[in-house]
Amino acid sequence: MSDTSTAAPQLPIEGELCTVAIGNFRTEAGADIAETAIAFQRWGVFKGDPHGQNNVLLLEHALTGDANAANWWDAVIGPGKALDTDVWCVVCTNALGSCYGSTGPASTHPDGNAWGSRFPAISIRDQVNAEAALLETIGITRVHAVLGGSMGGARTLEWTLLHPERVGFALVLAVSARASAWQIGIQSAQISSITRDPDWHGGDYHGTGRSPDAGLAAARRIAHLTYRGELEIDERFGTSAQSGENPLGPFRADDQRFAVQSYLEHQGKKLTERFDASCYVVLTEALNRHDVGRDRGGLNKALHSITVPTMVVGVDTDILYPYHQQEHLSRNLGNLLAMSKLSSPVGHDAFLVEARQMDRILRQFITLTEHYAAEQADSPRNDC
Numbered sequence: 001m002s003d004t005s006t007a008a009p010q011l012p013i014e015g016e017l018c019t020v021a022i023g024n025f026r027t028e029a030g031a032d033i034a035e036t037a038i039a040f041q042r043w044g045v046f047k048g049d050p051h052g053q054n055n056v057l058l059l060e061h062a063l064t065g066d067a068n069a070a071n072w073w074d075a076v077i078g079p080g081k082a083l084d085t086d087v088w089c090v091v092c093t094n095a096l097g098s099c100y101g102s103t104g105p106a107s108t109h110p111d112g113n114a115w116g117s118r119f120p121a122i123s124i125r126d127q128v129n130a131e132a133a134l135l136e137t138i139g140i141t142r143v144h145a146v147l148g149g150s151m152g153g154a155r156t157l158e159w160t161l162l163h164p165e166r167v168g169f170a171l172v173l174a175v176s177a178r179a180s181a182w183q184i185g186i187q188s189a190q191i192s193s194i195t196r197d198p199d200w201h202g203g204d205y206h207g208t209g210r211s212p213d214a215g216l217a218a219a220r221r222i223a224h225l226t227y228r229g230e231l232e233i234d235e236r237f238g239t240s241a242q243s244g245e246n247p248l249g250p251f252r253a254d255d256q257r258f259a260v261q262s263y264l265e266h267q268g269k270k271l272t273e274r275f276d277a278s279c280y281v282v283l284t285e286a287l288n289r290h291d292v293g294r295d296r297g298g299l300n301k302a303l304h305s306i307t308v309p310t311m312v313v314g315v316d317t318d319i320l321y322p323y324h325q326q327e328h329l330s331r332n333l334g335n336l337l338a339m340s341k342l343s344s345p346v347g348h349d350a351f352l353v354e355a356r357q358m359d360r361i362l363r364q365f366i367t368l369t370e371h372y373a374a375e376q377a378d379s380p381r382n383d384c
Helices: 124-138 151-162 181-195 213-227 230-237 259-272 277-288 299-304 323-332 355-378
Strands: 018-026 032-043 056-060 089-093 143-149 167-173 310-315 336-342
Touching (some): 018 124, 032 124, 089 124, 124 277, 143 151, 181 213, 213 259, 213 277, 310 355, 323 336
Parallel strands (some): 310 336
Antiparallel strands (some): 018 032
């Protein structure tokens, strides 16, 4: 959108899911997605210049998250909370490729059927560019800050590289600068669990009356072990048997389980009730392709080129994105605002469940951005 007027952006009713058409979208790899739409929600009143200084905080959700950030981050979003909606306008989109309002493989193709296997592979960069197109369509070309964890952290990092002129500050939580071989391996195993399910049908199971639920549940069981800390899982379950079952009998049986098996099966079943398997595959593949150094002269050169003041947060017990990966970010970012450690036995998911620590970290981030912005405004200009 070339119009740079200061008209108020087109925002939905607070908390209401809104889906916006952004037209045909071309992916980084050269595929086309016709009639693309991105869904989003907002909380708080917009204030300021949609093309300059304003109060927009753009939140990025994790892999199976959605635009309803006030639900999955309820402890920190709202009046008087760390992301104070009396002060800030909090906006959260649903990622391209997901199944919560934005266009993805489970969405309806222009021909009336599901996209299915016709939906192309996408990258984190594609998700960010689609999100940028959404913001431009509703009349916002700059935000005060972008914040996100896990896949949302990867999107946040890419925002600082793809559209630095549109971002005032960034908060990157629990992610790395690129997918490691271990991450690609564990994520590829999850994809394989789904695509080897007999009900996968090459990704074209929509409309068949069946879906690869067994594969998706298995993928979630694998993933969940990387989301939670080893110490927490062992402390909760140890080698205990599931109530009424005996996993130590003379023959192994599927219905005679350790307690941790029952827990993981429950997590898998919950996901099949709310998420689409093909979307899980597309989003997981996007994480496999995450590499901020690709076509930018390598990892450290790309990180050093980041001019957006960025705060980095890691979890000390994170198995999926170990803390040393956030330390690598902090050492190489071109404009490090701050570094913080979240200490928790929970592991990767700590940024979603450790409410007290996240409250402190987010308040620190907001304060730092305000002080930094004030210092920049007060700095004398050299007009010579």
